[in-house]
Amino acid sequence: MSVIGVVGAGVMGIGVAQNLAQAGHEVLLVDREERILEQARTAIARNCRLSRMMGGPALDPDTVLARITTAVGLGPLAKADIVIENVTEDWETKRAVHAELDQVCGPETVFVANTSAIPITRLASVGSRPERVVGVHFMNPVPAKPVVELIPGVHTSPETVARTRELLSSMEKRWVDVKDASGFISNRVLMLTVNEAAFLVHEGVATAEAVDEVFRGCFGHPMGPLETADLIGVDTILYSVEVLHEHYADSKYRPCPLLKQMTDAGLHGRKTGRGFYTYASPASPAASTASTASVSTDTK
Amino acid sequence: MSDTTSARILDFITARFPQAEITETEDIFSLGYINSLFAMELVMFVENTFGIRIPNDQLRLDDFRTVKAMTELVNRLRPAAAVPTA
Numbered sequence: 001m002s003v004i005g006v007v008g009a010g011v012m013g014i015g016v017a018q019n020l021a022q023a024g025h026e027v028l029l030v031d032r033e034e035r036i037l038e039q040a041r042t043a044i045a046r047n048c049r050l051s052r053m054m055g056g057p058a059l060d061p062d063t064v065l066a067r068i069t070t071a072v073g074l075g076p077l078a079k080a081d082i083v084i085e086n087v088t089e090d091w092e093t094k095r096a097v098h099a100e101l102d103q104v105c106g107p108e109t110v111f112v113a114n115t116s117a118i119p120i121t122r123l124a125s126v127g128s129r130p131e132r133v134v135g136v137h138f139m140n141p142v143p144a145k146p147v148v149e150l151i152p153g154v155h156t157s158p159e160t161v162a163r164t165r166e167l168l169s170s171m172e173k174r175w176v177d178v179k180d181a182s183g184f185i186s187n188r189v190l191m192l193t194v195n196e197a198a199f200l201v202h203e204g205v206a207t208a209e210a211v212d213e214v215f216r217g218c219f220g221h222p223m224g225p226l227e228t229a230d231l232i233g234v235d236t237i238l239y240s241v242e243v244l245h246e247h248y249a250d251s252k253y254r255p256c257p258l259l260k261q262m263t264d265a266g267l268h269g270r271k272t273g274r275g276f277y278t279y280a281s282p283a284s285p286a287a288s289t290a291s292t293a294s295v296s297t298d299t300k
Numbered sequence: 301m302s303d304t305t306s307a308r309i310l311d312f313i314t315a316r317f318p319q320a321e322i323t324e325t326e327d328i329f330s331l332g333y334i335n336s337l338f339a340m341e342l343v344m345f346v347e348n349t350f351g352i353r354i355p356n357d358q359l360r361l362d363d364f365r366t367v368k369a370m371t372e373l374v375n376r377l378r379p380a381a382a383v384p385t386a
Contacts, residue, residue, distance in 0.1 A: 054337075278316075
């Protein structure tokens, strides 16, 4: 049976690994440290346990985890048929990983870059086989979101796209075809919205709760943009806005200073226990009283 | 009904959603601003605070819709010997 490699055991990598394992794939999940992989196994077990309650399928954590092998470093990915890369949305980090993957992996390997903003053609230029690199923008939480953006680069071969579609179908995902332009569809719109929402809080125009209430109560969105930022990760939002700003050199993507400060302060949202809101505890929401975060501008 | 269990659950919810003015029987997910992601936090809170483990096949959203339902869940699963004075 084929092995699907998953690089990066952060929020997205964990979701991708779980989704693949649910679909019956043998998964090899790698990261830089054993500690991160241990946290990933705990998070996957918890997410499987809560799956049915959250509207997903009933999942046995042990069955799902039994299909996921973890390892430190990229070396073990030599045996992977498809590698899905989910590392931090930062060009230097992604560039280094793709360069090493090109050295490590076999000639037939397909490289899927899970990115929300970095151009696929640029990532594909790092290695020696751009025809085997394709972009897929998974949404968070991965197992619960049925649609992804599928982005071929300039040199991506039809065979690579076909193999990727086959994999996505096995994961019960549908895809939207998007041409390769930084931010694709979703983040061109979403990141500007979140950035502007952060400016409203930064300037003291409205609280985070007020901003989110307008989106929920007036527009009928299930979540407001700042709750969404906390779910995605404030640091990831900042990186994505910075990528758009750098790529288009357009001042409309100027990152809100509050996003920078929150990222520096470790207020990254749900995963660190505090962002625009405060959560029970990092990674696993748990016991402790919580109140609305007062970031530097005091959102209360 | 108005024991410390329900009071602690209510405190947890109102600390997170200060604007919530809820009763013990109100469906918190019908308020509009509490979504099902918060249910995950409630599961962790209830298990850690009251020292119970909800069996996987008994995790149901309906048990977390109201403070009353959560209190009953805790009372059902808490070992009799460990029940603190209410």
